[in-house]
Amino acid sequence: MADLTIALAKGRLQDEAIEFFRRAGIVVPDEARRSRRLLLDDESGRYSFIFVKPADVPVYVEYGVADAGVCGRDVLMESDADVHEPLDLGFGRCRLVVAGKPESEERGYNPLATARVATKFPRITADYFQQRGVPVEVIVLSGSVELAPALGLSEHIVDLVETGRTLRENGLVVIDEITESTARLIVNRASYHLKRDAMARLIANLRTCISEKPGQ
Amino acid sequence: MSITLSKIPPGVQYIFDDEVRVRRFVERQVMETFEGWSYREIILPIFDYADLFALGMGKEQAEMTYRFTGRDGKLLALRPEMTSLVARTVATRFIKRARPIRLSYSGEVFRWDEPRGGRQYEFHQIGLEHIGSDQLEADTEALVIAIEALRRLGLENFTIALGHVDFFNGLAERLELSEDRRREMRTFIDRKQTEQLDRFLEDYTDPENRAALCRLTTLTGKREIIEEARALVSNERSVAALDDLERVCLIAEELGIASHIDIDLGDVGGLDYYTGLTFNIYAQGLGTALGRGGRYDQLLANFGRPEPAVGFSLCLDWLAQLLAPEIIRTAAEYKNEVTRLSGAGDIVSVFKEANRLRADGRKVEIV
Numbered sequence: 001m002a003d004l005t006i007a008l009a010k011g012r013l014q015d016e017a018i019e020f021f022r023r024a025g026i027v028v029p030d031e032a033r034r035s036r037r038l039l040l041d042d043e044s045g046r047y048s049f050i051f052v053k054p055a056d057v058p059v060y061v062e063y064g065v066a067d068a069g070v071c072g073r074d075v076l077m078e079s080d081a082d083v084h085e086p087l088d089l090g091f092g093r094c095r096l097v098v099a100g101k102p103e104s105e106e107r108g109y110n111p112l113a114t115a116r117v118a119t120k121f122p123r124i125t126a127d128y129f130q131q132r133g134v135p136v137e138v139i140v141l142s143g144s145v146e147l148a149p150a151l152g153l154s155e156h157i158v159d160l161v162e163t164g165r166t167l168r169e170n171g172l173v174v175i176d177e178i179t180e181s182t183a184r185l186i187v188n189r190a191s192y193h194l195k196r197d198a199m200a201r202l203i204a205n206l207r208t209c210i211s212e213k214p215g216q
Numbered sequence: 217m218s219i220t221l222s223k224i225p226p227g228v229q230y231i232f233d234d235e236v237r238v239r240r241f242v243e244r245q246v247m248e249t250f251e252g253w254s255y256r257e258i259i260l261p262i263f264d265y266a267d268l269f270a271l272g273m274g275k276e277q278a279e280m281t282y283r284f285t286g287r288d289g290k291l292l293a294l295r296p297e298m299t300s301l302v303a304r305t306v307a308t309r310f311i312k313r314a315r316p317i318r319l320s321y322s323g324e325v326f327r328w329d330e331p332r333g334g335r336q337y338e339f340h341q342i343g344l345e346h347i348g349s350d351q352l353e354a355d356t357e358a359l360v361i362a363i364e365a366l367r368r369l370g371l372e373n374f375t376i377a378l379g380h381v382d383f384f385n386g387l388a389e390r391l392e393l394s395e396d397r398r399r400e401m402r403t404f405i406d407r408k409q410t411e412q413l414d415r416f417l418e419d420y421t422d423p424e425n426r427a428a429l430c431r432l433t434t435l436t437g438k439r440e441i442i443e444e445a446r447a448l449v450s451n452e453r454s455v456a457a458l459d460d461l462e463r464v465c466l467i468a469e470e471l472g473i474a475s476h477i478d479i480d481l482g483d484v485g486g487l488d489y490y491t492g493l494t495f496n497i498y499a500q501g502l503g504t505a506l507g508r509g510g511r512y513d514q515l516l517a518n519f520g521r522p523e524p525a526v527g528f529s530l531c532l533d534w535l536a537q538l539l540a541p542e543i544i545r546t547a548a549e550y551k552n553e554v555t556r557l558s559g560a561g562d563i564v565s566v567f568k569e570a571n572r573l574r575a576d577g578r579k580v581e582i583v
Contacts, residue, residue: 064503082504084408086434187408190498190505193375193478196436 227337272300315348379483
């Protein structure tokens with residue numbers, strides 16, 4: 001049996017995460033990308049990888065089903081999972097922003113009216129508006145959030161932006177940046193102690209592969 | 217069946233048969249261990265005045281209680297934990313008793329907290345409190361008892377992460393942080409976010425000290441890490457904390473239980489409550505701590521009688537979850553040893569036969 005089980009987010013971060021681990025000498029067989037298997041070992045047999053939806057990574061790690069995981073800061077904040085997050089891996093950089101039509105930017109949030117916000121991040125969205133004293137109605141969508149303002153479902157959205165292209169093409173502008181997000185290594189609190197040596201090795205190993213980040 | 221009848225409120229549980237057996241077994245083993253160390257059991261009320269819990273666990277934590285109004289118009293709360301009730305009892309009713317006082321408890325507590333990691337709104341705590349001694353022997357006793365109880369349950373693969381709040385306090389004190397900034401720093405340490413901690417410290421201290429702080433707060437391991445820590449830290453409070461940790465480790469080595477203990481200098485989880493040693497118990501197969509404890513020398517003062525104290529509690533629900541497969545296997549044998557009697561014949565003779573079997577200690581079922 002492998003020393004550690006690591007949960008990786010499918011989708012946006014998957015290829016970069018696999019590449020990052022490869023640089024650290026932990027090689028996930030190419031089969032991972034091609035096949036539909038959701039659980040496989042690295043070449044050394046010391047690590048098992050499970051591939052799950054991004055939002056599920058903190059869940060698997062918090063429950064200890066996976067000892068560690070890689071997911072975006074955005075997903076981690078939304079989950080509010082009680083885990084260690086020892087490394088900012090630096091890749092998958094994007095911004096979590098409030099966006100809306102250009103005219104809504106000028107108006108700002110009318111603090112006396114309820115803001116209607118469509119998002120995949122209900123917890124972060126509610127926190128953000130409540131902290132600013134703005135009453136908020138959060139509309140939870142599971143994709144294509146940028147459509148909401150165009151169709152009149154909501155005035156604003158809270159969503160991830162990488163290049164800003166999708167926003168522009170849907171006639172939206174960034175109104176405020178909530179946080180920047182990068183991929184994080186997260187670690188289960190029990191595993192941190194129960195598998196201390198293996199975990200310390202993994203963290204030290206990955207740390208050496210974090211490249212210099214722009215602007216820091 | 218109508219929906220209103222079948223729906224149960226989120227976070228509560230109904231427990232039946234094998235699962236009950238498991239819980240009773242675990243409870244009995246742990247309570248007998250406590251009894252063996254002369255801890256006397258105290259049965260506490262399910263609810264008490266809401267203010268009491270705010271005194272015990274802090275206003276913020278006490279927000280999580282289920283509250284309702286008593287007939288006298290006073291606000292009551294279902295107990296969210298046991299220690300406040302014990303502390304109040306000791307401070308008001310046990311004034312004249314000789315110290316230390318050793319007490320144990322077992323029962324459900326109720327918290328309006330997001331159920332996660334398998335914990336419900338309602339869960340069962342088993343714990344002990346050792347009140348009136350400020351000596352490290354008391355802390356060590358608690359630790360030794362916890363280990364005995366877990367071993368008695370058949371658990372071998374567990375680790376107690378041992379920390380000390382004064383290690384962090386000593387370091388933080390010298391940085392002269394505002395309360396908000398201190399909280400921020402604490403979160404970074406709690407989540408082991410070394411880089412963020414390093415950036416945060418830029419405004420407060422020189423690079424050398426920064427590096428030392430970042431290293432210190434992620435230090436975990438056996439006794440040798442205390443030596444490493446000593447080379448990096450000089451303030452009195454942190455050094456005294458290291459002394460305590462080292463002494464406990466040395467004792468643990470002598471007792472042959474050191475393999476279950478892991479020092480965690482970055483444990484800042486219980487800072488609002490604990491005043492000395494802290495411990496979090498982790499076991500293979502569970503993602504969260506199945507028990508926690510530590511020294512809480514400030515609490516009794518909230519109830520009008522300052523006294524040192526140390527204690528810990530185990531979560532029965534998690535222990536049961538962890539141990540269920542093994543215990544159920546064992547219990548199955550007993551369950552199968554049942555003598556079935558037909559109830560179709562003469563009812564008096566059926567019961568006579570049943571009574572005879574029962575007198576022999578046999579298990580019967582009238583079918």
